[in-house]
Amino acid sequence: MEKRYTLEELLTVRLAHTFHDGEVGFTGLATGKAAATYITNIPLAAMQLARLTHAPDLTILLAGWCVNPDLSALTRLPSSEYGNELLNLPCEAQMTTWPGPWSHRIGEIDFAFCSGVQVDPEGNINCTCIGSHEKPKVALVGPIFLPEHLAVFGREYIMMPHHEKRCFTKQIDHISGVGFPGGRAGRKALGLTGNGPCKIFTPLCIFSFDEEGKLFVESIHPGVSAQDVIDHTGFDLGDLSTVPETEAPSDEELALLRGSVDPGRILLGADEP
Amino acid sequence: MTTANKKLISLREAAALVPDGANMSFSGFAETNNPLSFVREMIRTGKTHLEISGMGDAQSVELLCGAGAVDLVRVSNYMAKNGRCPNFCRCAQQGTIRTEDYSHFGITNRFFAAAMGIPFMPVKVMIGSDLCEIQNFDKDRKVMEFDDPFSGERCGIVPRLAPDFAVIHVARADAEGNCQLYGITSSIEIIARAAKHVIVTAEEIVDTEEIRRTNQFTILPSFFVDYVVHCPFGAYPGGVFTYYDYDLEHLDLITRSGKSPDTMEAYFDEWVYGTKDEAAFFDKVxxxxxxxxxxxxxxxxxxxxxxxxL
Incomplete structure (x- = not known):
């Protein structure tokens, strides 16, 4: 089937629609191709698209410290969080003590993006270890800033580059970031001031969280069947027969994305749809 | 505090100040501002049983873990350019190091309490997660759930953490220990205030007159600093803003070597044990x-x- 757009463009445009004017959006700088595409590039492109359309006063906090960078000045992706090319990227402010304790007031960041190797149906995320903590089968990169993302940011988009059974599991090996243990009430009792996870974007579908804080499938991407989603998820998703298809981007949105947001195809890659 | 005229010392003298088993914190985040000349000298002189309290000082900790110099690591984020840090992860998986996990704000608020001279700090992170649930060598001294006595609001508290030594790489320093750095400083100011002893390695040593002339770049005044060491290219193979880029090839060499203890040993034999000091190391580079x-x-x-x- 011939497609007008890539998977990355589909996710970017859907994300952009969920941002509001005046919000502050945070994205870290991930390394490694799949992680970088999902945690850094798609969010950056989506925020810039929103700024060019319905949210001109949205603030982009790149890597937590680079405020409203001129993304069109990028000739290549920044390769290190404090690399010299990022320090020289035109922007409005650099928060020099990032990620120290006083770089942002709690409540200032409206939304952010994170990822991990495992997610459970309550939206808890693991990025610390596979296996037991005492003797891990695989030690990962450490909690990083994930606990903050899930605890104090307004809402969190979980960006999962791989939709596989081992990534979406009933029980995760380490709760590094807290979703809704014991539902929204359970989360509230912990005193966490952020609203926790709001959506999960994967190559197959978009998940959201219901009033109880339980994950459900909000939409399934064009060309993906409900059975594909079920087969690649390690816990029960219920009946998916009435789940709608993820809305495709319009020609105008694609033109803006390719012409203005990412003219050099730095963020979303050069692959043809 | 050490008097000014004794502060400027050699790298060998500075490394000798650190006893085995010391609790260390290093400057640097990602591939920038890591005091790697100091770290190599620590490895050459065979430090062991170190305790690390870090936020993102991955490059330093990765080398020290590879050299078998570390017992305990408080970790928030150890990420090399290509993902995981192989030496750190191997040691954690084999149980030769013990790790205690913190979030960025979790560990920096422990430093912050020490920097302020207060016993603990309230936090809004880590509670409800396995960072709170799993307490290893910091058991009962890590994070505790707590109700704010003023409002009743649920939060966590973390106790102060004062490393024995903070080792910090900066752009310029004078002999009195006034330090300058341009751009991002990350955790430098906080670990310098939290630590019991502060050793600074600097790309350039300049006159105090020059510091006075450009005082807006001074991030640490001299009274925070105990020792100063002149280390040009001292963050190599990492980088320093406006001085030099990180060396991707050499960083990749370390990551590749770290895949097995044998290849890592070969790396150290060639580049660290095989060079008698940093001058010899940079001759080799x-x-x-x-x-x-x-x-x-x-x-x-x-x-x-x-x-x-080109």
Whole structure:
């Protein structure tokens, strides 16, 4: 089937629609191709698209410290969080003590993006270890800033580059970031001031969280069947027969994305749809 | 505090100040501002049983873990350019190091309490997660759930953490210990205030007159600093803003070598044990490589290193 757009463009445009004017959006700088595409590039492109359309006063906090960078000045992706090319990227402010304790007031960041190797149906995320903590089968990169993302940011988009059974599991090996243990009430009792996870974007579908804080499938991407989603998820998703298809981007949105947001195809890659 | 005229010492003297088993914190985040000359000297002189309290000082900790110098690591984020840090992860998986996990704000608030001289700090992170549930060598001294006595609001508290030594790489320092750095400083100010002893390694040693003339770049006044060491290219193979880029090839060499203890040992034999000091190390790196890494004053990056200009 011939497609007008890539998977990355589909996710970017859907994300952009969920941002509001005046919000502050945070994205870290991930390394490694799949992680970088999902945690850094798609969010950056989506925020810039929103700024060019319905949210001109949205603030982009790149890597937590680079405020409203001129993304069109990028000739290549920044390769290190404090690399010299990022320090020289035109922007409005650099928060020099990032990620120290006083770089942002709690409540200032409206939304952010994170990822991990495992997610459970309550939206808890693991990025610390596979296996037991005492003797891990695989030690990962450490909690990083994930606990903050899930605890104090307004809402969190979980960006999962791989939709596989081992990534979406009933029980995760380490709760590094807290979703809704014991539902929204359970989360509230912990005193966490952020609203926790709001959506999960994967190559197959978009998940959201219901009033109880339980994950459900909000939409399934064009060309993906409900059975594909079920087969690649390690816990029960219920009946998916009435789940709608993820809305495709319009020609105008694609033109803006390719012409203005990412003219050099730095963020979303050069692959043809 | 040490008096000014004794502060400027050699790298060997500075490394000798650190006893085995010391609790260390290093400057640097990602590939920038890591005091790697100091770290190599620690490895050459065979430090062991170290305790690390870090936020993102991955490059330093990765080398020290590879050299078997570390017992305990408080970790928030150890990420190499290509993902995981192989030496750190191997040691954690084999149980030769014990780890205690913190979030960025979790560990920096422990430093912050020490920096302020107060016993603990309230936090809004880690509670409800396994960072709170799993307490290893910091058991009962890590994070505790707590109700704010004023409002009743649920939060967590973390106790102060004062490392024995903070080792910090900066751009310029004078002999009295006034330190300058341009751009991002990350955890430098906080670990310098939290630590019991502060050792600074500097790209350049300048006159105090020069510091006075450009005082807006001074991030640490001298009274926070105990010792100063002149270490040009002291963050190599990492980088320093406006000085030089990180060396991707050498960082990759470390990551590749870290895949097994044998290849890592071979790396150390060739590059660290095989060079008697940092001068010999940089002779081996070669003047051509170092010159190619120098930052272009206008773009801030090395155009040669990035193959944008030959």
């Amino acid at each position: 070669g003047i051509r490589r170092l010159m190619d890494l120098r930052a272009d004053p206008y773009s801030g990056v090395s155009l040669r290193n990035r193959r944008q200009f």
